[in-house]
Amino acid sequence: MSRILIVEDEQHLAQGLRFNLAADDHDVEMVDTGEAALERLLSNPTRFDLVILDVMLPGITGFAVVADLRRAGQFLPVLMLTARGRAEDVLQGFQSGADDYLPKPFELPILMARVRGLLRRREWFQLGLDRQPSAPTVASRFTFRERTIDFEQLEVRMGDKAMPLTLMEASLLRYLVEHEGRPVSRKTILEKVWGVREDTDTRAIDNFIVRLRRYLEDEPARPRHVQTVRGVGYRFVADPD
Ligand code: CA
Numbered sequence: 001m002s003r004i005l006i007v008e009d010e011q012h013l014a015q016g017l018r019f020n021l022a023a024d025d026h027d028v029e030m031v032d033t034g035e036a037a038l039e040r041l042l043s044n045p046t047r048f049d050l051v052i053l054d055v056m057l058p059g060i061t062g063f064a065v066v067a068d069l070r071r072a073g074q075f076l077p078v079l080m081l082t083a084r085g086r087a088e089d090v091l092q093g094f095q096s097g098a099d100d101y102l103p104k105p106f107e108l109p110i111l112m113a114r115v116r117g118l119l120r121r122r123e124w125f126q127l128g129l130d131r132q133p134s135a136p137t138v139a140s141r142f143t144f145r146e147r148t149i150d151f152e153q154l155e156v157r158m159g160d161k162a163m164p165l166t167l168m169e170a171s172l173l174r175y176l177v178e179h180e181g182r183p184v185s186r187k188t189i190l191e192k193v194w195g196v197r198e199d200t201d202t203r204a205i206d207n208f209i210v211r212l213r214r215y216l217e218d219e220p221a222r223p224r225h226v227q228t229v230r231g232v233g234y235r236f237v238a239d240p241d
Contacts, residue, residue: 001025001026001027002026002027002049002050002119003026003027003028003029003047003048003049003050004021004026004027004028004029004048004049004050004051004052004115005028005029005030005031005037005040005041005048005050005051005052006018006021006028006029006030006031006052007030007031007032007033007034007036007037007051007052007053007054007057007062007065008030008032008052008054008081009032009033009054009056009057009058010054011032014030014032015030016108017052017111018030020108020112021112021115024112024115026115029048032057032058033057033058033059033060034057034059034060034061034062034064034065035059035060037051037053037065038060038065038068038069041069041074041076042068042069042072042074045074048076049076049077049119049122050076050077050078050079050115050118050119050122051066051069051076051077051078051079052079052081052111052115053065053066053078053079053080053081053098054080054081055080055081055082055083055089055093056083062080062081062093063092063093063096064096066078066080066093066096066097066098067096067097069097070096070097070164070166073164075154075164075165075166075167076122076167077099077100077118077119077121077122077166077167077168078097078098078099078100078166079098079099079100079101079102079111079114079115079118080093080098080100080101080102081101081102081103081104081106082101082102082103082104083103083104087203089101090103090203090204090207091203091207094204094207094208094211095207095211097166099118099166099167099168100114100117100118100168100194100204101204102114114194117194118167118168121167121168121171121193122167140152142177144225144238144239145225145238145239146158146159147215147216149165149170149173149177151170151173151174154166154167154170156215156216163215165215168193168194168208169208169211169212169215171193172189172193172205172208172209172212173212173216173236175189175192175193176212176226176234176235176236177236177238179235179236180236180237180238181235181236181237182235183229183232183233183234183235184232184233184234184235185232185233186202186205186233186234187233188233189205189233189234190202190205205233205234209226209228209234212226213226224237224240225237225238225240227240
């Protein structure tokens with residue numbers, strides 16, 4: 001059983017979500033403003049395992065909520081509900097620190113699959129089992145050049161600077177590092193990292209890559225470690241020379 005906070009001002013939708021998540025054995029709480037969400041989340045950092053966050057709320061937006069959470073050092077998974085066809089919503093959501101997004105209106109089974117994917121990922125991290133049985137294992141830390149990725153602390157360190165990673169950023173990075181030197185496709189990343197098989201917009205992955213490059217590259221616009229493999233996906237190279 002996981003504890004999920006729903007932040008949604010459309011009562012009908014919020015009730016439907018609660019009903020279905022409760023039927024899936026989750027403990028669900030609901031609030032209808034971003035302010036109320038922050039109050040609950042910041043007053044008790046371990047109370048929830050996942051947040052389902054609407055973007056358009058009566059007071060502060062979902063973007064502001066997730067940005068505040070991350071600034072406060074809370075990195076629990078956040079699934080954002082965005083308006084359909086608004087690419088800028090998706091981009092802004094990921095820039096704010098969301099882990100996944102779903103455009104409204106959505107199919108309930110897809111939402112449930114996303115929730116399961118995010119929760120499974122969180123459990124793997126907590127158990128330290130975040131890897132495929134056949135894949136080479138990566139220790140909790142990985143150092144290359146002058147950077148250290150700490151998969152347990154969820155941060156990238158460089159000198160005395162530490163950059164926090166969200167759960168999904170760390171998951172994606174770990175997957176790339178485990179397959180160092182080999183190209184991995186966007187489809188494989190969606191399945192293995194997000195745990196979903198539906199047609200998720202691949203921009204989600206591309207946006208995560210843009211963020212990872214900010215942490216890992218000296219010149220993010222000219223990436224050397226997180227390389228694009230044209231027509232396939234991405235490849236991590238620790239030592240490109
Ligand atoms: Ca709304």
